[in-house]
Amino acid sequence: MNASEPALALTGVRKSYGPVTAVRGVDLRIEPGEIVALLGPNGAGKSTLNEMILGLIRPDAGRVRVFGSDPLTAVRDGRVGAMLQAGALLSDCTVRELLGLMHGLYAHPLPLDEVIERAELAGFLKTRTERLSGGQAQRVRYALALLPDPELMILDEPTVAMDVELRRRFWTSMRDVTAGDRTVLFATHYLEEADQAADRIVVLAAGSVVADGSGDMIKSRVSGKIIGLAADPALDLELISALPGVVRVARVGARLELTCDDSDRALRALLERQPAAREIEVTAASLEDAFLALTTEERVA
Ligand SMILES: Nc1ncnc2c1ncn2[C@@H]1O[C@H](COP(=O)(O)OP(=O)(O)OP(=O)(O)O)[C@@H](O)[C@H]1O
Numbered sequence: 029m030n031a032s033e034p035a036l037a038l039t040g041v042r043k044s045y046g047p048v049t050a051v052r053g054v055d056l057r058i059e060p061g062e063i064v065a066l067l068g069p070n071g072a073g074k075s076t077l078n079e080m081i082l083g084l085i086r087p088d089a090g091r092v093r094v095f096g097s098d099p100l101t102a103v104r105d106g107r108v109g110a111m112l113q114a115g116a117l118l119s120d121c122t123v124r125e126l127l128g129l130m131h132g133l134y135a136h137p138l139p140l141d142e143v144i145e146r147a148e149l150a151g152f153l154k155t156r157t158e159r160l161s162g163g164q165a166q167r168v169r170y171a172l173a174l175l176p177d178p179e180l181m182i183l184d185e186p187t188v189a190m191d192v193e194l195r196r197r198f199w200t201s202m203r204d205v206t207a208g209d210r211t212v213l214f215a216t217h218y219l220e221e222a223d224q225a226a227d228r229i230v231v232l233a234a235g236s237v238v239a240d241g242s243g244d245m246i247k248s249r250v251s252g253k254i255i256g257l258a259a260d261p262a263l264d265l266e267l268i269s270a271l272p273g274v275v276r277v278a279r280v281g282a283r284l285e286l287t288c289d290d291s292d293r294a295l296r297a298l299l300e301r302q303p304a305a306r307e308i309e310v311t312a313a314s315l316e317d318a319f320l321a322l323t324t325e326e327r328v329a
Pocket residue numbers: 045048049050068069070071072073074075076077
């Protein structure tokens with residue numbers, strides 16, 4: 029590998045399924061050792077992007093390079109480990125048998141004991157794969173991704189089906205595993221998790237990158253606040269959406285939430301033009317609010 033070669037380089041990558049454009053012109057460069065979260069709502073194109081990085085599907089246009097080579101070569105050389113959402117585990121065998129089988133396929137695998145310890149599999153090595161709980165199956169998938177001792181790990185929603193405590197331990201293990209030079213790209217719906225576990229967050233919406241930076245940088249994109257108020261039938265929603273300073277309006281139960289980039293201006297205009305507004309509350313935007321505002325803006329555009 030050339031020392032200056034990025035772990036991952038995507039240039040103008042596009043992919044459509046019939047009339048649906050899943051990924052529309054993505055440019056992304058990830059350096060060795062970076063831990064990057066790929067954040068996006070359902071259907072944003074995260075899995076499609078991951079599948080192209082792994083060489084499982086080919087882009088319609090653009091180029092994907094993994095350590096300077098094509099994805100399949102990088103995967104074949106054991107440089108990439110993957111944990112996919114839909115990855116069914118081989119059935120009719122125990123966890124230990126599955127690990128042993130896969131261990132034999134790689135040229136320079138991590139020692140099995142180390143993988144078992146890191147993925148916390150000791151308690152169910154004799155369990156047949158079809159009997160695993162959702163969280164256990166995720167840990168086995170994680171172990172399989174680690175086995176080749178990969179330089180790049182692609183993890184598609186790795187902590188789905190894990191409870192809060194397991195999720196916390198999973199990220200602790202990931203931090204140990206990546207303490208060296210390993211690069212990680214993980215897709216998640218858990219925004220706080222992205223903020224805590226990643227050095228960098230790439231926000232994907234409708235197949236395009238709409239933000240790329242640290243959690244703080246993403247939050248600062250929506251530096252404003254949320255104005256909450258009772259969803260009174262007398263209110264004119266269209267007018268509220270168009271108020272100056274309002275980025276987005278959402279109904280949450282019996283309340284409306286206005287995401288604002290200028291809450292002072294929005295509040296003044298709201299009181300002036302919608303005197304029926306009541307039970308008004310102004311709160312700071314969370315990372316989740318920032319994410320929703322970013323991805324919604326893109327859809328409206
Ligand atoms: N094999 C396929 N055939 C047809 N359409 C597909 C296929 N795979 C994905 N799509 C469509 O492409 C778009 C992007 O899907 P993708 O699964 O990549 O998004 P995602 O961000 O991973 O979503 P999720 O968070 O729900 O997993 C969606 O509109 C989806 O319906």
